[in-house]
Amino acid sequence: MASSQSGPAMRPRLRTSFAKGDSFVPFYSGGAVAVTSDGTHIAATFGAEVHVVETHTSRILHTLAGDGEDINSLTMTKDDAYVVTASRALSLKIYQRPDMTLVRTIAKAHEAPVALMATDPTSSLLATGSADGSVKVWDLAGGFCTHAFRGHGGVISALCWNVQARQSGSSERTVQLLTGCVDGKVRVWDLQGSSQAASKPTAVLSAHAGVVRAIGVAPGGRTIVSGARDQTLVFWDWKDGRWHRRDIVLAQERIEALGFVDAASPLFYTAGSQGLLRLWDVKNGQEVHKTQVLEPEEEDDALHGLTDALYAPTCGAIVTVSATQDMAFYALGDGTLTLERQLVGYNDEIVDVALVGDDTLAVASNNTQLRLYKLDTQDHDVVLVDGHRDMVLSLDTSPDRAWLASGSKDRTARIWARASDARDGWVCLGVCEGHAESVGSVAFARQSPGAGAPFLVTASQDRTVKVWDLTALTSASRQDRLSSLLTLKIHDKDINAIDLAPNNGLLVSGSQDRTARVFRVHYQAPSKANQHKAAASLEPLATCKGHKRGVWSVQFSPAEQAFATASSDQTVRLWSLKDFSCVRVFEGHTGSVLRLRFLPSGAQIASSGNDGLVKVWNVRDEECAATIDAHEDKIWALAVRPETAEAPLQIVSGAADSTITLWNDTTAAVESEKAAAAKEATEREQAFSNLLVLKDYRNAIALAFQLNQPRRLLQLFTQVAASRPDHDAIESMDRLLADALGVQRHTDAELGSITGLAAVDRIIAELPRSQVVQLLGYVRDWNTSARTSATAQLVLHAVVRQWEADTLLEAFDEARRAKKEGFVSMAAMLEALLPYTERHYARVDRMLVESAMLDYTLQAMDGVLGPVADAEEREAVDDVEMAEAPEPEDESEEE
Structure with a gap:
């Protein structure tokens, strides 16, 4: 009796409603960037739009739609009052901060797209450099062109203002514009002279063999530093009424940005193709400080190079922009650079996510870096972890969520853990190297006697799985290469997913060959007493056939002896581990089902597909309990964050639209609201009825x-x-x-x-x-x-x-x-x-006409047939006639 009563009470509560929580959305897709002087806001190009972002939270405050054409360049005035954009439509648009209202549009500023812009220190003049080799100076207040400089040898690649106050004994101040070009020359233009004199440069500085990408003017205006893609820095000093080349310094990287940090400081910074941010002393041309860099064998200029660096003088920070649309804020100390925070402008295609610890989300995107976001905070700071040499494809965490495993296209898997001796808090404990193709899936052992996990299983496009011994790993010890305990070919086509049972006893795999295979895992831990080394083997148990297309995701149920598979045939199937038969089929997606995850109770399954939907299924009745219109593109990544006393259960989805969204379970709140609404409706219905009764x-x-x-x-x-x-x-x-x-x-x-x-x-x-x-x-x-x-x-x-x-x-x-x-x-x-x-x-x-016709017809019938008696009178007449009628004779007697 007691058991029958406790059964329904112990049944897990089904989740039927989810609401959008925190999200990580892209705001920068490459191109020009501008930052306010206090570093609190960033204006970044995003295709044909410009996003104004709050740097503390990565929240998009304003979106400037533009004219529908891609934005080529943008800049912000030194007083943070205006943002100027230039698009492929050849127009300039001037927006006033902070509400970002459009105050002026200059149509067809150049004959070709504007490549870059720069405002002078007084925030009154704007210089624009075009792809047609011309430079123009505009009055921002009036919106008219004051100067036009021509004669460059190609596309304008650098702009810099040299504005100096009046000095003693001089009646005029210095107002010069320095321009760099793809021909490797720096030209100096004087805006204070006559219009005829201003049409020609006062000096042409030739020292570079590559494109000049950056120019800086030292305090006082008597020293110029130019950086180019020929990996050199050139120092120019003003002597005897002309510019003299003082020195050429080999920078060992292609220079992309350069600037002085303070009007009274001799330090200037450079950013280049090696991903380095460096500080230099303009007096002696020596390097003062530089940020960390990857090991030489892991360098990749195309992925780790810096494309720009901007200085925010009020907060004393340098903001770097990388080729992968990441932004880093470095605090400038006494000749040192300290990384304060990082932002990800564009994640590209999210391929996998995993929960590490209680408050960290690991993200694998179309990138070599691991990106780790802090959850439950408005501060969307992210830690970027380098190590892989190619795109990261898969992630998994150990049972205690202390370790993170990543599989990559570089044919390796890596084990990561937090470490106090590293600034970013993450170090590589070991490398699993041995697969011949990309590592598409990784899975830690689900049970562990201690911290971490005893072994790791990896699956590759080479159609094999490997079991790796992790017993020698600790968070304090590191190994360059881990040993493989087993290599076994298990499928005829690429292996897309693997999973281990909660007791480490079974392994399931899903492949493009449309099958899921189940293996019994035999693992023997090393023993020091018997001097036994770790050993592992896989025993095939079953091949599950039923899907009509490739299997993309597999997972064991945490509550029952079953596992689920997701396939490109738009279905999710549940298989029994007793006889390996398909016991449930969940249909409802309109495209390939790419990922599935059991909810912690095991009573429901969350699935995602290329239709941009996340669906939650009831395992018992095969019904779809909730459908979330989550993304605008295919959803490759899915994770479930268990419920805690402080936070509800969450589903984390990551998609090809570069967006990561957390969906909060609101089932209890929705049910409570429905009950309250029903109660209120009943009370109001009764009140209304009472008022009607009382008239x-x-x-x-x-x-x-x-x-x-x-x-x-x-x-x-x-x-x-x-x-x-x-x-x-x-x-x-x-x-x-x-x-x-x-x-x-x-x-x-x-x-x-x-x-x-x-x-x-x-x-x-x-x-x-x-x-x-x-x-x-x-x-x-x-x-x-x-x-x-x-x-x-x-x-x-x-x-x-x-x-x-x-x-x-x-x-x-x-x-x-x-x-x-x-x-x-x-x-x-x-x-x-x-x-x-x-x-x-x-x-x-029509009804009146028809009724009149009926009355007329009845009256006409009465005139012909006579009036018709009442029914009672007619019944009485019939009774009399029946009584007076003779009885029929008996035919038998007559015979």
């Missing part, structure tokens, strides 16, 4: 308007109309009573009521204007049905008779100005009422 029509109508429930109003008006007295009968009765008693029981007002009760008529006449408009909206809807049209016409009659046309027009005008939801103009209201009203009256006319 308190004024409060009943007010309650119906308050609840916005036209059905209740229709019920009230129908009830009132049904109680309308028969005018002729009452008038005759009143006449008899008046003759007999001399009393008049019904007044003329009661007999002439429009709705049926004079009180209801008065209520309609005294309604507020807003409620009259609302009532006419209800009447419009009621009038569309023949069943409710009589009540609609009755109420419409009451409104039209008691409200002036001008007053109704004013009421509709007030509703329009109030911008009420569902507002319909008077003209639209009449257009909706007239056709149905004419149709109803036409139907009534």
Whole structure:
């Protein structure tokens, strides 16, 4: 008895509702970037748009739509007052901060797209360099061109202002523009001279053999530093009225950005193709400090290079922009650089996610880096971990979530852990190297006697699985290469997914050959006492066939002896481990099902596909309990974050649209809201019924308007109309009573009521204007049905008779100005009422004609056949005729 009662109580609660929680959305897709002087906001290009982002939270505050063409360049004035964008449509757009309102558009600023822009220190002038080899200077306040410089040898590749205040003994200040070009030359233009003199450069500095990408002017304006893609820095000093080359320094990388950190400091920074941010002393041309770099054998300029570096003087930080759309903030100390935070502008295609620890999400995207996000905080800081030499494909965590395994296209798998001796907190404990193709799936042992896991299983496109011994690994010890205990070919095509049973006893794999295979895992841990080394073997148990296309994901149930598979045939299947038969088929996705995950209770499965949907299925009845329209592209990554005392259960989805979203379970809240709403509806229904019984029509109508429930109003008006007295009968009765008693029981007002009760008529006449408009909206809807049209016409009659046309027009005008939801103009209201009203009256006319024809036919029949007696009279006549009729003779006696 006790067990039967406890069974339903122990049944896990099904999750049926999910709401969008925190999300990591892309905001930068490459190109120009601008940062405010205090480093709190970033303006970044995103295709044809510009996103203004709050750096502390990575939240997009404003989106500038532009003109539909890709943004080629943008800049921000030094006083942070304006943002200027240039697109492929050749137009310049000037936006005013902080509300980002468009204040001016300059159409066709150049004959070719603008490659880069720069504003002067006074924030009054804007320089634009074009792909047609021309440079123009614009007055930002007036929006007109002040200077045009031509004669460059190609596309403009660098711009820098040299504005110096008036010095003692001089009446003019220095206003110069320095331009770099793809021809390797730096040109100096003087904006203070005559227009004819300004049309030619005052100096042409030739020292580079490559594209000049950056120019900087030292404090005082007497030293120029230029950096180029020929991996050199050139120092120029002003002497004897001309520029002299002082020194050439080999930078060992292609220079992409350069700038001085302070108006009074001799330090300047450079950023280049090796991903290095360096500090230099302009006085001696020596390097002062540089950030960390990858090991030489792991360098990859295309993926780890820096494309830009910007200085925020108020907060003293340098912001670097990488080729992978990452941004890093470095605090500038006493000649040192300290990494403060990192932002990911674009994750590219998310291929896998995994939960590490209690508050960290590991992300594998179309990138060689691992990206680890902090959860449960508004600060979307991310840690970037380098190590793989090619794209990371798969992730998994150890049972205690302390270790992270990653499989990559570089044919290796790596084991990662937090370490206190590393700044980013993550180090590589070991490398699993031995597969001949990409490692597409990794799986830790699900049970572990201690920290970490005893072994790791990896699956590759070479159709083999390997078992790796991890018993020698600890968070403090590291091994360059781990030993493989087993290599076994298990499929005929690529292996897409593997999973280990909760007790480490079974392994399941899914492949492009449309099958899932189950193996028994025999693992022997090393023993120091018996000097046994670790050993492992796989025993084939079954090959599960049923899917019509490749299997993309597999996972064991945490509660039952079963496992689930997801396939490109748009289905999820549940297989029994007792006889390896398919016991459930979940159908509902409109595309390939790419990933599945059991919820912790095992009673439900979450699946995602290339239709952009996440579906939650009930295992017991094969029903879809919830469908989440999660992404705009295929969802490759899925993870389930268990429920805690502080936070609800969460589903984490990552897709090819570069977006990661956390979906919070809101089942309990939704059910509570439904119960409260049902209780409230019942109470209001009872209150409305009580008001009708008490004939308190004024409060009943007010309650119906308050609840916005036209059905209740229709019920009230129908009830009132049904109680309308028969005018002729009452008038005759009143006449008899008046003759007999001399009393008049019904007044003329009661007999002439429009709705049926004079009180209801008065209520309609005294309604507020807003409620009259609302009532006419209800009447419009009621009038569309023949069943409710009589009540609609009755109420419409009451409104039209008691409200002036001008007053109704004013009421509709007030509703329009109030911008009420569902507002319909008077003209639209009449257009909706007239056709149905004419149709109803036409139907009534036809009914009258047909009834008149019936009356005429009956009268004509009476004239021919005579009047027809009543039914009782005809029945009496029939009884008499039957009694007088003779009885029939007995034929047998007659014979």
